[in-house]
Amino acid sequence: MSSVRKLLQVKELKKEYVNGSPVLKGVDFSIEEAGLVAIIGPSGTGKSTLLRCINRLIDSTKGQIIVNDVDICQTKGKPLRKLRRQLAMVFQEYNLVERLSVMENVLSGRLGYMSTWQAWRRNYTQQDINSAYELLGSVGLAEHATKRADSLSGGQRQRVGIARAVMQNPSIILADEPTSSLDPKTAVEIMELLEKFALEKNIPVLINMHDVNLAKRFAKRIIGMSNGYIIYDGQPEGITDDHLKEIYGGESWLD
Amino acid sequence: MATIDYHWQRFSFGKKLARFSVYLFFITGFLFSIRSVEVIPEFLYDAPEQIMDLLARMWPIDYAFYPLTVHDAIIETLNIATLGTLVTLIFAIPLALMNASNVVSSPLIHWISRFFLVSSRSVNSLVWALLFVAMFGPGMLAGVLAIAFRSIGFVGKLLGEALEEVNMGSVEALRATGAPWGAVMLKGYCPQVMPAFFSIVLFRWDINVRESAVLGLVGAGGIGVVLNDSMNLFQWQEVAMSLLAIFTVVVLAEILVINIRNRLI
């Protein structure tokens, strides 16, 4: 049996913000194929922390996170930034630079590949500009290219955020509750967009979410977290009410 | 496969030109000034050494000097600052009223009040001090007047702006009842402007404490006189003592202002 190339491997990840109360108590999983992976669990269970440990926006307390055969927890400086280029992130609050234009926000995905001087002078290559316009077209925002980012609606901003992420040419996309600030219809649009890019670019997309139905509808694989551990990792069909009870506690919210 | 080359630029041509012109103006101004200003290069290179030498001469600080002269002088400085700030209100409040478009509507009066406010701000407190020393002789009076006249522009301008931001609803309601002008002022504008008023006055008082300390250098009373005398006699340790006193008073004043602000506003 050939060993499948592991795109991401998380081993025994632990994270404590306050000594003695760990948020992540020992998380193990790996990603080997492209497609949507949904991570579900109640607020405070460490989903956000997990994602931010993966691209090292937060430092983990213990454990290994192996991306492209390198343990990101041990790298710093330039090699760390090179690894970060491979891990694009989409945020719950979109996190666009509001005073810059939509184009500049999308192009900022290339900043990991550019020097400071180029960033200041906005010296993007023609190829980058072309890709950016095409990306904006495929998320349906081509005519908003020169508008300021804060003139867009929530759903539009998230689409720019996704375009920025894809602009990085990543090997994995990490999405931290991308739909939680959006209305149900827009949330579905965003999920469809993420699914589309996962297919097109043939990459895994890790999505934190708390809408279980949305997760079951779009994800190929569901990881359920509770209390700092993973307690379910498998097909969306396999998740039962018992599992959900264990993850979220209480019955009254189940259908 | 042919691909379209898109075009993108961060600024429109007009904006680029404008930005470039501003940068150009300041950089040429800078370079021109460097070339024409009279600075002896040797003095520039010498500067760090000279500064260290001066600082060395100020140490150790002559604490014994304090009760002799510094104490009275610094009290006098505080008085100049406080009295000056209070006197300023006599002129600043009417000028602020004249400058506020929701109190007085005549453009002529606006221009007149603006003229006084701008002139007051443009002339430095030290220059005002020179003028008043020439008029009233050296001493505290010149200092108080200098502080007062300099602060008129500051307080008047900010107070005018605060008046313009008043919610006109309650004022109009009062006017509708036929209340006389004084009552409209007192019950309509005053309550709304009070917090801003105190904030502005406190802010200016804080600045005036710093300003008053140096007025004595031209004879207008306060610790500046002591400072000047010590410097002329090259008594650097006494100078250091005066500087320490000024520093302490300024810091205490700021702490006081911050505390009052937290309580009041």
Next chain:
Amino acid sequence: MAGLNSIVEGHKKNPFKRSRWNIGLWILVVTYLVYSIGSLGLNAERFLSGIGHASTLLDRMFPPNFERWELLLSGLGESLEIAMISSVSGIFLSLFIGILAARNLMPPWVSVPIRGLIALCRSFHPVIIAILFVKSVGFGALAGILTLIIASIGFIAKLFAEAIEEISFNQVEAIRATGANFSSVVIYAVMPQVFSRFIGFATYQFDSNLRNSTMVGIVGAGGLGGTLFSAFQRFDYDFVAAILITIISLILVWEFLSTIVRRVF
């Protein structure tokens, strides 16, 4: 009902309502006024003779005498040079010092000493700093330039650091996540949020430097202030008037220009 009352009482008491506290405050103010005016050493005779001097002075100031316009112009030129050099340098340095002082961007071992440096720059009045520089690097423009650079840093860097500390960190996080290096993160995520405020501080400081450059000359640090001071000492009050008019016009011109600069950026 009882619950409602307790909510109302829980709020801060209106500090402007009449209360024992307030009346006590007013009494304090009035007593202070009486005491401090007393210490002015003012009496009717002295005041009247002062008014007499004042009117003679004003008489001699008008009409303003521009005869020695070459002297005026060279003094003005030097002031402009001092203001230009110190402002451009000060603004440039403050950009970096402000970033280094921001507690949300820098570790404490960097931000704390830099903040201390900024506080030091602000502690003393520019005139005092000017005197110290004159004593160490000699008379002339160099002392003025160094003084105003320090004054600029004390103002701009402090406010700039505070502005940076108020930014939304979300945007910084997002740009960090793309793998950009620190400077790129600052340029792309921090600067867009604070740059317009920085320009505001910079233009304000340029204005302040223009005013101060005409003043530091009084203590020998170059510029129009020196011309002004010698005119005072020679009792050339009509020349003094000419110089004052020049200074006021200069400030007005810059006020006009700064609105343009702020609009462009």
